[in-house]
Structures are given as C-alpha cells and as structure tokens.
Ligand SMILES: [Ca+2]
C-alpha cells in the first residue's frame with residue numbers, strides 16, 4: 270500500500286448557502302411556463318424569411334423556452350429537526366437554453382438558495398428546522414436564460430427535535446497507548462459535532478450481538494459505544510487499523526457498538542508522520558457506517574452502491590450525491606475500485622478525492638479534510654448531520670490529478686470490517 274501518492278489540491282472551496290429550510294412532502298405538480306414568447310418568435314422568423322433577399326441573414330431566431338418543471342422532489346432519511354433534505358428537480362422544454370434556479374421556503378428563517386445552471390446541476394441539500402413538528406413549503410423558481418419562468422412547490426413536514434445530543438462512549442482507553450487514546454477521544458468529539466441529534470438509548474439488542482466482540486456488551490448504549498484496542502495486525506505499514514460496527518440494531522440498520530483495532534506496530538510511525546489523528550477519525554467513520562453499512566452486497570437492505578465489481582463503482586446516496594455535484598462532480602459519488610478487499614468499494618475514490626478523509630489512503634504531513642460529501646453520506650444512513658461543520662475541501666482538478674506525486678500518502682490497508690451479522694450473507 271505504500272507508494273501511493275496524492276495530488277495537490279489548491280482550488281477554492283465551493284461554498285453554498287445552506288440555511289435552515291422547511292421540509293417538503295408533496296409535489297404540487299409541474300407548472301407550465303407562459304408561452305406567448307413562442308408566438309412572437311414565429312412571427313419574427315417569418316419576417317426574416319420574407320426579407321432575406323434584401324438584408325443579411327441574422328440566423329435562426331432563438332427558440333423560446335417551454336420551460337417545465339417536470340419533477341420536484343424532496344427526501345430525507347431522517348425527518349427529525351434539523352433534517353437534511355435533498356431536493357431534486359428536472360427541467361424540460363429549454364430548447365438548448367440554460368436555466369438558473371432559486372429555492373425559497375415558507376420557513377421564516379430560511380434564506381433563498383441560488384443554484385446557477387440548474388438544468389445541469391439538479392440537486393441540492395437544504396436543512397429543515399423547527400422547534401415543533403411543522404410543515405413548510407419549498408418553492409423552486411427556474412428562470413430560463415431568455416427569461417421564461419416556471420415554479421413548483423413541495424411541502425415537507427419536519428419533526429420536533431429530539432432534544433438530546435449524539436453521544437459516543439469510548440471503552441478500552443485505559444489500557445492502550447495514551448497517544449491512541451487521545452486521538453480516539455478527539456475523533457469522538459469531532460463526530461459528535463457532525464451528528465447533531467441522538468437516538469433513544471438502546472437497551473435491548475439482537476441475540477446475535479452476545480459475545481460478538483472482545484468487550485462485555487454494555488447494558489445500555491447512549492447512541493454509540495466504541496471499543497478501542499491495540500493488536501498485532503500485519504506489522505509495520507500495510508493495514509494501519511481496522512474498524513466497523515459490531516452490533517447493529519433494527520429498524521434503522523444502525524451500529525450501536527463497534528471496535529477500532531489499531532496495529533500496535535504502526536503507532537510510532539503514525540505518531541511521527543502525523544496520521545494518527547486522521548486515522549482514528551477515519552476508522553470511527555467506518556464504525557458509524559461509512560463503507561460498512563452501505564450494503565456492500567452482503568449485509569443489510571440499503572443497496573446504496575451501483576457498479577459494484579466494475580472499474581467504476583459508485584455510492585448513490587442522495588445527500589452525498591448532492592454534495593458531490595455541488596463540488597463539481599457528476600453522476601453518483603465515485604468509490605475506490607483498487608486496493609483489494611477491505612479498501613475497494615468502501616472508500617471514496619482516491620483519484621477523484623485525493624486528500625479527503627474517507628479515501629483509502631491517508632495524507633502524511635497534510636490535513637485530511639472531512640468533506641460535506643462524507644457528512645452527507647451519514648445523512649444517507651439516517652443520521653441528523655450539520656454540513657456547516659465540514660472542513661474546507663475542493664475536488665482536485667484534472668490538471669492536479671495529472672501531476673500526481675506531489676504529496677505522499679500512507680495506505681490504510683484492509684481496514685474495513687463489515688458487521689458480523691449471522692444473516693443476509
Ligand atoms: Ca445521546
């Protein structure tokens with residue numbers, strides 16, 4: 270795994286407003302734009318034809334748009350306030366024109382969100398907040414480049430906030446290297462900042478969770494219990510650590526316990542080159558479900574992957590896809606296709622995202638930013654998240670990817686441990 274090198278990413282971070290928004294539940298249907306412009310256009314074309322013999326041909330008149338919002342949908346895996354809501358739309362009838370969009374809401378504190386070229390970039394995430402269960406209507410206003418306007422509405426109902434924080438309880442810290450313990454503590458605090466609301470404490474567990482891991486099963490879990498341990502894995506380099514959920518509860522397919530095993534032979538090197546903190550952050554991301562509760566063909570019912578087994582696997586979670594496109598990506602979110610089992614299809618594509626925290630190769634001597642894409646991927650798993658606490662991140666440009674070799678990275682190795690559920694395999 271050594272010998273993989275990242276590329277320099279120096280472009281500006283794309284920032285968008287993400288204001289609290291009201292949720293949407295029903296589309297009010299499409300709205301046909303006013304079309305008088307087309308009649309005028311036909312008259313103008315006729316005049317051009319009549320006068321061709323004595324004037325220079327100005328070329329074909331611009332085709333007016335019959336702009337129609339053919340679909341406007343809203344979805345969220347968790348509708349508890351603050352809910353991250355993914356809006357999607359489909360514009361038709363543009364006749365080659367482009368369109369810009371604006372999203373407004375009946376929620377009083379919502380500030381309009383602008384989406385340039387929304388005929389190409391047709392998804393965005395907004396946050397729906399309310400102190401009580403409430404319905405708000407989002408309005409999508411699309412304006413074609415020659416001025417035709419169409420609007421559509423959708424109502425979303427957001428539930429009252431749970432009123433409790435998302436908590437991660439760590440175990441095993443007293444018996445491990447204090448540097449690993451500190452990194453684990455910092456990682457837990459950072460993820461607690463990302464996930465903004467907790468769940469009811471879990472006090473009953475599936476019977477298969479008994480004896481599944483190296484620690485005594487807790488009698489009650491306040492959101493997430495993570496055991497951290499050191500062990501000999503494969504010596505220096507190779508796999509640095511491995512992690513995943515242990516006990517997964519239904520409904521929700523949410524891990525309530527998990528283990529991070531750090532390779533005792535890699536601790537010194539990780540501490541020396543500054544990757545220990547990023548590695549613990551990365552592994553805790555796996556415990557939360559990134560790369561481990563996506564279904565991956567052998568567990569669960571989410572089916573969030575497409576193109577598995579090909580050279581271009583993708584993650585199709587709506588919220589993460591929306592953030593990927595907001596940063597300039599297209600299609601679904603590209604996953605790693607190399608690196609072998611434990612890396613492939615469980616991390617973001619190294620070539621597409623380079624320094625991002627949840628790629629399979631960690632930066633040495635440089636930050637590994639937690640992007641809005643990774644945070645939104647948690648929303649796709651049912652967590653309530655706050656995109657605004659993401660680190661600054663931009664996709665490496667094609668030129669930067671071509672350069673490569675600018676910054677060394679350390680392979681994480683086979684670090685993903687899928688849930689050991691006794692069913693579904
Ligand atoms: Ca809690």
Ligand SMILES: [Ca+2]
Pocket residue numbers: 502503504505506507508509510532534535
């Ligand atoms: Ca190792």
Ligand SMILES: [Ca+2]
Pocket residue numbers: 275619622623624625628629630631632678
């Ligand atoms: Ca990387």
Ligand SMILES: [Zn+2]
Pocket residue numbers: 551555616628629681684685
């Ligand atoms: Zn990993």
